[in-house]
């Protein structure tokens with residue numbers, strides 16, 4: 001029985017019919033599980049059914065039959081079936097507030113589960129059902145106190161995966177803006193705090209005007225006392241508010257960063273492998289990190305500028321009220337500043353783009369050198385790399401210098417205008433004072449000077465913020481150029497999830513790599529039944545690895561059809577496909593962690609026993625047990641503490657642990673010494689039992705035992721048959737065989753006349 005998707009609406013008509021438990025599925029699957037485990041499985045199956053998905057208990061990997069399945073295992077089961085699922089801690093109140101008919105799974109402390117199928121706000125109770133009960137059983141009202149005795153908050157939320165959901169939004173200003181906007185309550189608080197702070201910081205200016213205008217002129221001690229108290233009070237408030245605002249700013253930035261991190265990672269790992277093969281890691285990392293600059297700009301500079309400009313709108317009428325001619329001069333000076341900065345915007349924008357490109361090129365040299373440090377050292381390439389680095393540093397330093405020089409111009413040119421609105425306005429005021437019948441008093445003049453700078457400042461920053469907008473635009477373009485590429489997300493989350501048997505068929509498949517004129521596979525057709533051990537041979541570049549790549553869905557834009565058990569691969573869910581296939585490459589990456597962790601590779605539901613069994617099948621058990629801490633031995637980055645053969649056997653164990661129906665070995669033994677190769681090959685026949693194997697190897701001797709061997713040449717199938725058949729009838733195969741095995745006769749037996757090595 002497969003996990004199959006049904007019409008999502010199919011069950012909603014029955015409303016809370018989700019609790020309509022049909023234990024038959026569990027029984028069908030013949031898993032012998034304890035009643036508590038049954039409750040959890042039944043609860044999850046019920047919710048999935050509500051959303052139109054039938055879960056198959058056989059696809060669930062329970063650690064032991066008695067232990068309750070962990071939330072992780074259940075989530076994986078749900079996600080595998082194409083549902084959106086999250087495990088979250090919740091409170092009774094939060095559950096009461098959810099306004100959705102879809103049932104919610106509560107994971108009870110004793111390992112069981114309950115389903116929330118409704119709520120009664122009047123009596124403050126939740127309506128719960130036992131997932132193992134019958135549909136006709138009435139829902140049980142449970143209040144907060146009773147629930148707390150059996151449940152400490154673990155909840156599973158499930159819904160149908162939305163198409164084109166948030167994660168699919170392009171990375172651009174709109175998306176970032178929306179992200180920022182989703183915290184509008186925080187933004188509003190920051191806005192209110194900022195405006196209040198600005199008003200409070202203006203109060204002392206008016207106080208200064210009073211002091212100079214009234215206190216000194218009329219020796220008014222009372223006014224002085226009042227002014228002092230007011231200044232102290234406003235400063236106190238300002239301090240508290242500034243502290244609060246800073247906290248809010250940190251909160252908003254942290255939340256945004258967390259959300260961005262999740263999205264970026266999600267998007268990055270959804271990009272097809274071919275993309276990573278083309279792009280340099282250093283450039284990728286550098287470009288993606290630009291997003292944080294944009295975030296900083298949005299929540300810092302841009303927001304403050306808007307608040308400042310808002311203050312100008314408040315202050316300008318006051319300035320005009322105090323003296324219209326003076327206000328005009330301030331306004332004109334500010335506008336001139338804006339014009340000067342506007343003129344420099346474009347050249348600065350172009351320069352910023354160049355600088356970012358140079359910085360990413362520089363970053364890529366560094367990252368590449370670190371990644372390839374073994375080769376760099378082994379070939380004594382340090383001077384060459386250093387020279388390359390020097391060139392990149394020089395280019396980016398020169399550009400940085402040019403950028404600084406260019407940016408210096410507007411900053412210098414606007415200075416006199418800025419100074420005018422600070423001090424010049426006072427001279428102008430004094431001039432007016434001496435020539436007019438209604439002059440400003442000296443206090444008002446000082447106040448004007450202080451207020452004038454408060455108007456010019458924000459206008460200048462509004463103009464310079466445009467410069468930052470350009471920078472942010474360049475940065476977001478860089479990020480978008482990576483994250484907005486077509487990704488595999490749809491293929492990873494949609495499509496059929498059949499139970500594989502392992503029959504593979506290539507039907508007239510033609511495929512060319514991007515930018516290549518000759519096809520890597522040319523009208524390839526072949527068909528193998530489930531359980532076949534298929535060897536792929538051919539000269540270098542004949543397309544062997546390409547066959548394995550297409551089989552894993554790494555490259556998908558081929559013509560013709562690839563069918564697995566008769567189903568077109570394009571219709572199969574990509575994640576399901578890759579999870580169901582095992583893969584061992586020539587050079588496998590082992591993660592930092594213990595041997596056991598590397599074999600299990602973070603897949604939920606797999607236990608230590610599974611790891612031991614997989615290691616045994618891969619022939620790795622013997623050396624693991626000899627290691628100082630056995631399965632707990634720590635593997636370093638790059639696994640220097642393991643030999644090539646040991647690494648390969650671990651990689652095979654990792655690939656077979658999930659009992660894949662199709663196992664692909666691409667030159668898995670090519671880099672091994674003969675002894676290790678013989679060890680791995682000896683295990684292959686055992687591993688091959690009950691599954692289809694596709695083995696790519698240059699060494700034909702390791703393919704003799706294959707059920708079928710396919711000979712490739714320039715992307716075409718030249719022949720397919722057993723070793724003996726091919727030696728007889730396929731010229732290419734015979735040639736390759738004889739080349740590698742001169743001492744053997746064509747049927748694989750040691751040649752009687754083979755010269756024995758002699759010691760001189």
Ligand SMILES: Nc1ncnc2c1ncn2[C@@H]1O[C@H](COP(=O)(O)OP(=O)(O)OP(=O)(O)O)[C@@H](O)[C@H]1O
Nearest residue numbers: 277513514516520539540541542543544545546547
């Ligand atoms: N990522 C790629 N981008 C562009 N062209 C590629 C890429 N990978 C392979 N090719 C080209 O496709 C053709 C088939 O390559 P493929 O790796 O499948 O051959 P192969 O038989 O596995 O070779 P080898 O035995 O040397 O590994 C070759 O001409 C190769 O140059």
